[in-house]
Amino acid sequence: QAKERAHQKRSNKKAPPMDWSKRSEVFSNL
């Protein structure tokens, strides 16, 4: 169970999916 909880963190390493235009928009608003 502890291993499984640790493994679930892997999905945190990925940013939300978005296209290139959205990436620039989000970036300029940070």
Added chain:
Amino acid sequence: VNVRVTTMDAELEFAIQSVTTGKQLFEQVVKTVGLREVWYFGLQYVDNKGYLTWLKLEKKVLSQDVRRETPLQFMFRAKYFPEDVDNELIQDITRKLFFLQVKDEILSDNVYCPPETAVLLASYSVQAKYGDHTKEVHKSGYLTSERLLPQRVLEQHKLSKDQWEDRIQVWHEEHSGMLKEDAMLEYLKIAQDLEMYGVNYFDIKNKKGTELWLGVDALGLNIYEKDDKLTPKIGFPWSEIRNISFNDKKFVIKPIDKKAPDFVFYAPRLRINKRILLLCMGNHELYMQRRKPDTIEVQQMKAQARE
């Protein structure tokens, strides 16, 4: 000129000449330790300004700005990380070097690790060092002098050494029957899921001057807010990137999709920009190579490992 190279578990000394290249020194090191998966590794040194720098393999060692001391000091370290340790790492020596380096990064709080995972990792590192737990050999207090948990975890949870040992021992006992080499691999399989594992962070800014982090890793580029290195806000897989370049402090990422707009960010430290680019190139190259069939050399290594 005398040179000392420290790996994660060894200290090697060589004598080099004025014509010795970084590649020649690197080859002596990997030959000595028996490492064949050389593409992950490099030699680091402290330059005359005090900055940690990767040795250029194509240039002569002594023409690079290594801090003058006797002997000259280098560290043999992993520069690139596999996407999945279980599928990619072939030799025991490779797994061991990664295990020792990653463990050190976690224990030094360079890679954030929550308490439960820290105890789990500690139990595997104990199995990797001691093998199976036996009551007669591993008496109470057997972990007292071991460096097992990140400093942050020790400070945030005020348990005594005995209490930490009790928790780690429970899982150490559960690993009974696991080979030391397998315990190192299990450690890495857990550690590689940590958010900061394998990420190189750099200071960047957007157009309005907001300070952010750029993360460069095996899968691509990510952008993080300054107060949170764990949660990427924007991500660019290597498969979507056609080209990266910089001019002065301005970086441009060109997408493979030619209809998509270029992405621009600003890296304020010129000295660092070459390093960012080299890391991007190296990670991208490994990403692409992984998706091609194994070379003959890799096939041979895998066959030998199976034997």
